[in-house]
Amino acid sequence: MKAIVQERFGPPDTLRLADTDRPTAGAGQVLVRVHAAALNPYDWHMLRGDPYVARLMGGVGLTRPKRRVAGIDAAGRVEAVGADVHGLEPGDEVLGFCPGSFAEYALTTADLLVPKPVGLTFEQAAAVPMGAVTALRGIRTVGRTQAGQRVLVNGAAGGVGTFAVQIAAALGAEVTGVCSARNADLVAALGAAHVVDYAQEDFTDGRVRYDVILDNVGNRPLSRLRRALAPSGTLVANGGGSPGHVFGAVGSMLRLVAADAFARQRLRPILPSAPAGPSHEDLLAVIALIEAGTLTPVVDRTYSLADTAEGVRHVERGHARGKAVITVL
The missing domain is CATH 3.40.50.720 (NAD(P)-binding Rossmann-like Domain)
Structure with a gap:
């Protein structure tokens, strides 16, 4: 699969598009075919290993990124589910927190996913989670x-x-x-x-x-x-x-x-929501507001997967109008 990989901490130029192995859903896991992934300040902090104290706390990695493929927010379709996963089936349209979302496929767990509202595009849906x-x-x-x-x-x-x-x-x-x-x-x-x-x-x-x-x-x-x-x-x-x-x-x-x-x-x-933080109830509450028509994602601009580094630069400058989103599929 195509993915944006990072071998060391540094500026956006350290990101590169590469072919990597597609993950496999194990017990309790969900494999998502990513259609769109949002960019967050969280992503460029992880990219740079910033702040340094976070490296000592174990969530980022000490001398190199803990995760080779970055990204958190995603929207797409369920590709496969592992054992003990209930309520999700291949083909379901979802949004949520998917570590490694700057790729064609990403692994997550069922509690970090919710159904994508029918009225949202995948790009709008990816802008929602964090x-x-x-x-x-x-x-x-x-x-x-x-x-x-x-x-x-x-x-x-x-x-x-x-x-x-x-x-x-x-x-x-x-x-x-x-x-x-x-x-x-x-x-x-x-x-x-x-x-x-x-x-x-x-x-x-x-x-x-x-x-x-x-x-x-x-x-x-x-x-x-x-x-x-x-x-x-x-x-x-x-x-x-x-x-x-x-x-x-x-x-x-x-x-x-x-x-x-x-x-x-x-x-x-x-602190910004990350995989260890959000609850399924938070995501459901947000979806309820969207479906009630009281909450609408604002998408600033979109980038191709190959242009992820440019998207990160845009978010890091601090002038994004709403969310910047990567279109993967």
Whole structure:
């Protein structure tokens, strides 16, 4: 099968298209024929082995990538199922978390897959798993957003932000989205009542205070974010794009937890969803919102499998409008 492989940590140029052996579904596993795979900040962090502390924690690999084929989000058709897999059959259209999704085939488990909504293309479906589940957790689970609350989403036009704006609006919140001027119309169309151009306004100046802030960017000091937060409000920090080669999101999350112990405000981290994190219930909740018509994936642009490196570069620059997706089939 064709796959994007990586032999060492480094920039996107270390990725190459190669022929590899097709995986075989063992007990409890599902083999998915990948039609499309989404790109996430998680992917370029894994590509670079960044932050370095993650290598010591065992999830990335110490001196080389733990997984030769990268990618997490995928949509496609079930090719084969192993023993003890129930509820899925070859030919079923699915989306979910499939480690090694930058390939024609990827292995996963049944609990990390859900049926693909009929109304979505495979490219739209691939854009869902990590971005939508992270947004759902940030807004609903961790943020505990209620109708009538003021909710601010920093990075509202990104992969998580476009989902978060829609989810918060569906819950009845008054949503403010922070983005660039070129994305203002998109964020407003997704349900934001107010849009802040970060180049012209500072949402942390304290003039408006929010019940919930979902920070997907990490470009404001914690003290400034708290200034924009209501006295009993909740700050949810998404570590998906946190900078810093040594500690990255780990360092900022630890600082947040330490500050929370002494604050009246709720200061909560949420790390990007990865195979060890999401639950089947999270995926089903997202699918229910999509099928109800209250959640729609935003696809920025698509790339061929051979152009995966260029797609990673685009996401790493931090200016993706919604999700970038690889079309595999």
